[in-house]
Amino acid sequence: MIDLSKSRRLRKQRRKKRRLKLTLGLFALAILITLGYSAFEYISGKQKALGSSNADAEENQTIEVTKSKYKESFKGVDNNDHKVNVLLLGIDQRDTEVPRTDTIMIAQYDTKAETAKVASLMRDTYVNIPEHGYNKINAAFAIGGPELLRQTISENFGIDLEYYSIVDFEGFTQVVDTIAPKGLDVDVKKDMYYKSAGGGTHIDLQAGEQRLSGEELLGYVRFRSDSQGDYGRVERQQEVMNLLKEKMISFSGVLKAPRLIGTLQPYIDTNMGSGKILQLGKDYLLNPVDQVETLRIPTDDNVWNERKDYPIGLVLAHDEVKTRETLQDYFNGEESS
Template sequence: MEEKRFNTRRAKRKKRTRRIVLGFFIFFVLIGAYILYEYTAGLRGANEDAPGMNESYGDEPFEGIDSPEGKTNVLLLGIDQRGEETTRSDTIMIGQYDTDQNKLKLVSLMRDTYVNIPGYGYKKLNAAFALGGPELMRQTIQENFGVDLEYYSIIDFNGFVSIVNTIAPDGVPITVEKDMYYKDGVQTIDLKAGDQNLNGKELLGYARFRNDSYGDLMRVERQQKVLKALKDEFVSFTGLARLPRALGSIQPYVKTNMGTTSILGLGTDFLLNTPDDIETLTIPKDVGYSNLRVPGEGAVLSHDEEKTREALQSFLE
């Protein structure tokens, strides 16, 4: 009799275990199906007229160097194609994610920084991309700052607008510090001072605005401010739910050498252990510089190369 009751209880436990396992299996299948559906929907909904990314930026393949143990260094480039033959590198950053220390660091490299571009001599930093794509930019950063970069990611500004509008359809909360107005043949920036929610186009205009006496200095600070605000949107519950569709919608505007496995691994670790804040450094502003006018180059940011190199390496340690 006791043996019969024991067998009955064991059978019930096995049945309950099978139900739990089946429940988890169905749950993960549904999650996977949702992610695939949302990603495909985002990809399908991407602007059909989008020109996509230039398949060739420079002739040399990106020779990424392995990042230090536990860290991942990524070259981040924001570009403005606008149908022009020569693509401009408008934003140059180094992103570092330290999985061991759970830290996220962001270095903004001001585009007018006067540096030695291998094979071309001293020019503005952003000239490296126009002359040789991401690989020459990597070589230039290694040559001048001694920082090894494993990956690169290029995003066209149309992609920035797309991902912001998908992740935050009601806009991203930003405090606009003053009235901003700028208009040319391509874009119009018209923002009023105060707390407000900016859509993708408005947020891009806010990040790129430099039509004042501070020029590129304040623009770099605004770019860092925008990325911190976007990080908060990404890790919110609604942001996570919209992320697969956002990744699909941005695909035509992004070029990277990061494989799917690397992206998923870093993305999963980031979402499970999201850093509280983003540590930032601006080169050469935070180290010291002087304005210099160079024949053939125009206004550049001259800096103490050794001090800049030491400051950047110390920050990324």
């Protein structure tokens, strides 16, 4: 009886060991598959962004982080608190022309409160640019890149920016087509038609609910040839940001994250290191925010048109003290209360 009991115990132990080995083996296989899938998706995304269809060509290249044009000059400092402030810029770069900033945003992600806030700064907002005098805020980028724009925002609004991220408009279309290859459902409120003199920009959208591709969605967020002008454009940009956020935190969106990184890399210039990006990405995907809070500056109750001498022209004037208080309360309200 003793021998039989001992034999049963030994058989049970052997079965447990086999199950443990099988579990560990499956776990290791899952890790390898995940790593392989991530690498494949990353390379596929990068190939698509670079316009390459030859998979063998990529095998002989090392994956390098895109060199930042402005990283050395940007003086933003991470204060290592639970809030990350990023200067988000959308630019239209054409050949050797000075890049134009059509989109200027301050984005804040609070890892402790699990909130995300975005303030869109209208490009004609009249501000004091350090050592250059008053001008439209987008002139700061044209004069001195993201660093001078950082200084301008700090001096005028008291918001300290730690990082910057500049995305070319071509990159926007690639991102949309990667996250939502079948397009995004959008309710276009009115017909939108615009064709630039040189034909480089052509927007032609009909009113109604429809599914827009990356290129069509770019036209949707850039359009301003109506009575709403930049006001309507900023509103649509914030609308699309929330739509993309919903796609990203979906299961299919998470699976596409490695491809998205590879796709976006050739079109983005940032001083944020890969470690910080992965850390924030992990926090955001594991603890997604319900809604990205949005604000437009100047606000409706604090803005008026004003014409300045050439070459500045028509600007969005505002009570500077009130604008500063609005942004301070928006981004730092809980801390200052």
